[in-house]
Amino acid sequence: MPMRSAQTYTVPELARTLGVTGAVRGWIRQGLPALNTQRPTLIMGSEAKEFLTERRQAKKRPLHPDxxxxxxxxxxxxxxxxxxxxxxxxxxxxxxxxxxxxxxxxxxxxxxxxxxxxxxxxxxxxxxxxxxx
Structure with missing residues (x-):
């Protein structure tokens, strides 16, 4: 199931949507914006998409021709x-x-x-x- 920008997700829902286990809480510690003043913790789909895109871009390493x-x-x-x-x-x-x-x-x-x-x-x-x- 694709992640939707306009939807909020709980930690288990986002993990299930992305097919990961245990990573979402780690991403929150690394800066993924979350509404965690009450339970359950909620994450906006748009913010999760932006966070994951920035993470992917940061990992890219441009190569010189040689x-x-x-x-x-x-x-x-x-x-x-x-x-x-x-x-x-x-x-x-x-x-x-x-x-x-x-x-x-x-x-x-x-x-x-x-x-x-x-x-x-x-x-x-x-x-x-x-x-x-």
Whole structure:
């Protein structure tokens, strides 16, 4: 069931609507506006939507053209020795893969086919570039 902006929710109702358990009270401690002067605690749908949108935006980390988001490090990183492999599956975007320069774990990034020429400025690209174009 989608969350409605004009509706108020109790903590259990909001949790059920969003499919989470235990997170709503934590969000209230982190700043989710709630009417908690009486029981049950009520949360406006519009305020919950705004809070969750701001939370999502704060977690986004923009990448420079020569970076990848390493899932092991949980941070933007450079590729190990700027060497990448180009992968293109039919009907899919181009994926560049390589290793993180810090932890040497596997890392990848999805790019548009139009960006392949730009990538060659930063990386030593291997793979079939004609398939990706």
């Amino acid at each position: 970076e990848v988001y390493c899932l092991s490090c949980k941070a933007p990183r450079k590729f190990f020795e700027n060497m990448v492999q180009l992968e293109q599956l039919p009907g899919k975007p181009v994926r560049i893969t390589g290793f993180c320069a810090i932890c040497e774990g596997s890392a990848s990034r999805v790019v548009g086919a139009a960006q392949i020429g730009e990538l060659e400025r930063f990386f030593e690209v291997s793979g079939n570039k004609d398939e990706a174009a």
